[in-house]
Amino acid sequence: MVGLKIGGVPEHFNLPWRMAIEEGRFREEGIQLHWSDMGGGTGQMIRGLENKSLDVAVLLTEGITKSILQGLDAKIIQVYVTTPLHWGIHVPFDSDIEVVDQLEDQTFAISRQGSGSHLMSYVKASQEGWDASKLKFNVVGDVYGGLWALQNNEAQAFLWEKYTTHPYTEQKKCRYIGEVVTPWPCFVIAVRNEVYEEHKDVLNTMCRIVNNKASEVKKNENVVDLISWRYNLRHGQVENWLNETDWNYSGIEYPLAFEKTISYLIKLGLIEESESENWRSKLF
Numbered sequence: 001m002v003g004l005k006i007g008g009v010p011e012h013f014n015l016p017w018r019m020a021i022e023e024g025r026f027r028e029e030g031i032q033l034h035w036s037d038m039g040g041g042t043g044q045m046i047r048g049l050e051n052k053s054l055d056v057a058v059l060l061t062e063g064i065t066k067s068i069l070q071g072l073d074a075k076i077i078q079v080y081v082t083t084p085l086h087w088g089i090h091v092p093f094d095s096d097i098e099v100v101d102q103l104e105d106q107t108f109a110i111s112r113q114g115s116g117s118h119l120m121s122y123v124k125a126s127q128e129g130w131d132a133s134k135l136k137f138n139v140v141g142d143v144y145g146g147l148w149a150l151q152n153n154e155a156q157a158f159l160w161e162k163y164t165t166h167p168y169t170e171q172k173k174c175r176y177i178g179e180v181v182t183p184w185p186c187f188v189i190a191v192r193n194e195v196y197e198e199h200k201d202v203l204n205t206m207c208r209i210v211n212n213k214a215s216e217v218k219k220n221e222n223v224v225d226l227i228s229w230r231y232n233l234r235h236g237q238v239e240n241w242l243n244e245t246d247w248n249y250s251g252i253e254y255p256l257a258f259e260k261t262i263s264y265l266i267k268l269g270l271i272e273e274s275e276s277e278n279w280r281s282k283l284f
Contacts, residue, residue, distance in 0.1 A: 002202045003032040004195070007045045008058035010037035011164050012231045012238075013081055013187060016214040016247065017058065025209045031202055039142040043112025049074050055195045056203070060085070060116040062182070064190045065261050067114060068283055069275045075196055076283050078189045078207050079254045083246045085186035087120050088162030090174040092150040097157075100128065100178045107136040109146040109155035117146070117159045122268040124159070124180045132268060147173050163241045167232055183264065184257045185248075207251055214247035258283060 008014040017035065020026060026033045036054070038044045042063035048054030049072060057064070058080055068074055091097040097106075110118040118137065125132045138155045140146050147168055149155035162179055169176050191203060217223055227238045248254075262279055265271045 001027075001030050001032045002199055003034065004055045004199070004202070004206070005034045005036065005053065006056040006058070007036045007038040007048055007054045009041055010039060011161060012227050012233070012241065013245070014058060015227060015230070016210050016217050019217065020209055020213040025213065026206065029205050029209065031206055031209075033206070039144075041111045041115050041117065041142070043115035043118070046072065046114060047112075049190065049192055052192065054192075056189065056191045056206075058187055058189055060119075060182075061184050061186060061188050061257065062119045062261055062265065063114055063116055064188060065258060065283065066119070066265055066271055068190075069262070069265075069271055069279060073193050074190050075193055076188045076190050076258075077196065077203055078251055079185045079187075079248045079257065080189050080210075081187040081245065082185045082248050082254065083244060084182040084184065085116070086162050086244065087116070087159045087180040087182070088165050088176050089124070089178045089180065090146075090150065090158045090160065090165060090169070091156060091177055092153065093172045093175045095156065095175070098177065100124070103157045104128065104130045105134060105136075106156035107138050107154070109140045109149040109158040110137050111142055111146070112139060113137075119265075119268075119270065120159050120180050120182070121157075122270060123182075123264065126268055127180070143168075150174050163233060163237050164231075166234070166237050184261045185254055211247070211249050211251050215249040218242070218247065218249075255280070 021033055042059040045057035045059045046067045108121045122132050138149055140149050143160055146158040150158055168174050224235055224238045228235050262276045266273050
């Protein structure tokens with residue numbers, strides 16, 4: 001039995017992993033998968049790969065791409081979710097901010113440096129034509145820290161996956177005023193290089209299992225009820241999310257997605273052009 005420590009966000013995207021673990025799919029193939037919920041998102045998982053508390057991580061494309069190109073000793077073994085992520089733009093519920101234009105020069109709550117909430121703030125600034133060098137951030141750890149920052153005027157904006165935050169908008173803990181859609185497939189599976197070298201075949205089997213489970217989840221007639229119950233989401237929200245979301249069912253590669261990601265990271269000044277040289281050999 002090969003033991004692997006894997007981390008991912010505690011969100012509906014990772015239902016195929018959780019179900020496959022609960023059903024013993026990995027154990028049947030000689031894999032003991034130890035799952036850890038990473039409420040701090042991609043930034044927390046990158047730290048986990050750095051300090052070897054994680055072997056594998058299911059994390060945002062832009063965050064892990066940036067980290068690997070800047071020296072993280074890891075590689076991407078597969079795109080996991082092939083569709084974009086819809087980041088909700090949230091403000092304090094009782095603030096007078098009504099439109100995104102009003103967020104220029106305001107402070108954004110982010111989970112960690114290098115996280116999706118951090119990097120997508122730059123993407124939004126670029127789309128709006130703001131001076132990205134003037135962006136201000138407050139590092140808050142996770143979604144709960146983001147909500148606290150909004151409620152206590154420690155930040156005026158917070159970007160997080162819009163369906164995850166929908167219950168909080170209903171509870172009037174924040175207010176949704178728009179969204180940013182990633183220009184690339186949103187989640188990938190990454191692994192530390194030493195783990196990859198030692199367990200290539202095991203990792204291929206792991207990916208095949210989760211891809212097959214994702215296909216089953218997508219086709220499951222009761223999946224809306226299941227996700228609604230497990231993740232405290234309304235049926236209508238789950239239906240909308242499922243219509244917007246596809247996993248990588250067959251393990252096919254998406255090299256053009258990474259070209260676009262790298263182009264954006266350079267444009268936003270988050271990596272140097274020299275760091276993108278030979279990017280294929282670095283990432284894969």
